[in-house]
Amino acid sequence: MLETVELRKVFKGKTAVEEVSLYLKEGESVGLIGPNGAGKSTTISMISSLLKPTAGDVRLNGQSVIKHPQQLRKVLGVVPQEIALYEELSSYENLKFFGKVYGLKGKELELKIQELLDMVGLRDRQKELIRTYSGGMKRRINIAVALMHDPKIVIMDEPTVGIDPQSRNHILDTVRHLSREKGTTVLYTSHYMEEVEQLCSRMYIMDHGRIIASGTKEELQLILSGEETLLLRLDRQHAEFTEELQTLAAVRQVEETELGLKLIVTKNHQILSRVVQAAERFDVQILNIHIDSPSLEDVFLHLTGRNLRD
Numbered sequence: 466m467l468e469t470v471e472l473r474k475v476f477k478g479k480t481a482v483e484e485v486s487l488y489l490k491e492g493e494s495v496g497l498i499g500p501n502g503a504g505k506s507t508t509i510s511m512i513s514s515l516l517k518p519t520a521g522d523v524r525l526n527g528q529s530v531i532k533h534p535q536q537l538r539k540v541l542g543v544v545p546q547e548i549a550l551y552e553e554l555s556s557y558e559n560l561k562f563f564g565k566v567y568g569l570k571g572k573e574l575e576l577k578i579q580e581l582l583d584m585v586g587l588r589d590r591q592k593e594l595i596r597t598y599s600g601g602m603k604r605r606i607n608i609a610v611a612l613m614h615d616p617k618i619v620i621m622d623e624p625t626v627g628i629d630p631q632s633r634n635h636i637l638d639t640v641r642h643l644s645r646e647k648g649t650t651v652l653y654t655s656h657y658m659e660e661v662e663q664l665c666s667r668m669y670i671m672d673h674g675r676i677i678a679s680g681t682k683e684e685l686q687l688i689l690s691g692e693e694t695l696l697l698r699l700d701r702q703h704a705e706f707t708e709e710l711q712t713l714a715a716v717r718q719v720e721e722t723e724l725g726l727k728l729i730v731t732k733n734h735q736i737l738s739r740v741v742q743a744a745e746r747f748d749v750q751i752l753n754i755h756i757d758s759p760s761l762e763d764v765f766l767h768l769t770g771r772n773l774r775d
């Protein structure tokens with residue numbers, strides 16, 4: 466349905482996006498995930514024709530839309546990171562205004578406004594001024610605005626950053642509703658892996674302007690199929706013990722986490738006894754060991770050498 470072909474963007478000699486080719490099939494929800502500065506917003510701006518690519522193409526049903534974006538604009542709804550609402554108007558009045566811009570009127574406009582207010586869970590607050598809303602509520606109305614013209618394709622740029630859990634849940638439910646009930650095609654960018662895992666059937670992982678991996682959750686996990694994670698809960702932190710673990714041949718990565726010391730190791734019968742021996746040598750007590758398959762966050766760490774939210 467929608468695809469990008471080797472998109473590239475250079476800002477004053479600095480490459481922000483390089484060879485980004487991705488596609489969305491009709492009705493799919495696809496994640497675009499990467500840390501801050503990876504190039505997600507730049508990619509979205511090029512897809513939605515707000516920014517001209519240095520090279521590459523954006524195609525809707527095989528037709529280039531770079532020179533003639535009107536066709537895509539009709540079917541595309543973009544939810545930007547910034548809030549673009551009139552603070553001194555109520556959410557109802559904002560939706561009415563934007564609905565009219567899209568050519569809606571009369572009963573059709575009223576029905577659409579109420580449907581969207583329901584969808585984002587703010588029907589009972591519609592008379593209140595936007596300036597009295599929380600950040601999360603504004604974000605939800607921003608989403609409703611982008612949906613006023615019933616777009617077939619919706620692109621959301623990190624819609625849940627910095628908002629309260631209730632608004633976050635409403636936003637995630639809205640995306641599910643769009644996908645399941647309306648068959649909307651969704652491109653959802655985030656740096657929260659768990660959101661993309663929950664909402665999307667496929668994902669693209671982006672870092673330093675490039676797509677470095679893509680596929681379903683299961684396909685991406687195959688990247689680390691020869692490995693497993695060990696989570697060690699210890700009686701105390703011990704820097705030398707951690708360093709010692711890093712020298713063990715089977716250990717790929719060691720990371721201090723809130724839950725304990727996390728190791729990504731090559732599947733290996735002897736690793737547990739080596740870890741236990743090292744703990745004895747440094748007089749560290751292991752309270753608990755949890756063995757698991759690597760998560761998508763681990764895959765990301767493996768591919769990029771850093772955590773998504775570093």
Ligand SMILES: Nc1ncnc2c1ncn2[C@@H]1O[C@H](COP(=O)(O)OP(=O)(O)OP(=O)(O)O)[C@@H](O)[C@H]1O
Nearest residue numbers: 476480481499500501502503504505506507508623
């Ligand atoms: N208008 C611009 N002029 C110059 N450099 C820019 C411009 N817009 C983005 N960049 C740079 O391009 C790179 C990619 O930025 P982009 O905003 O696309 O990343 P992102 O993945 O969306 O990150 P974030 O989550 O922070 O929005 C960054 O290094 C950024 O500084």
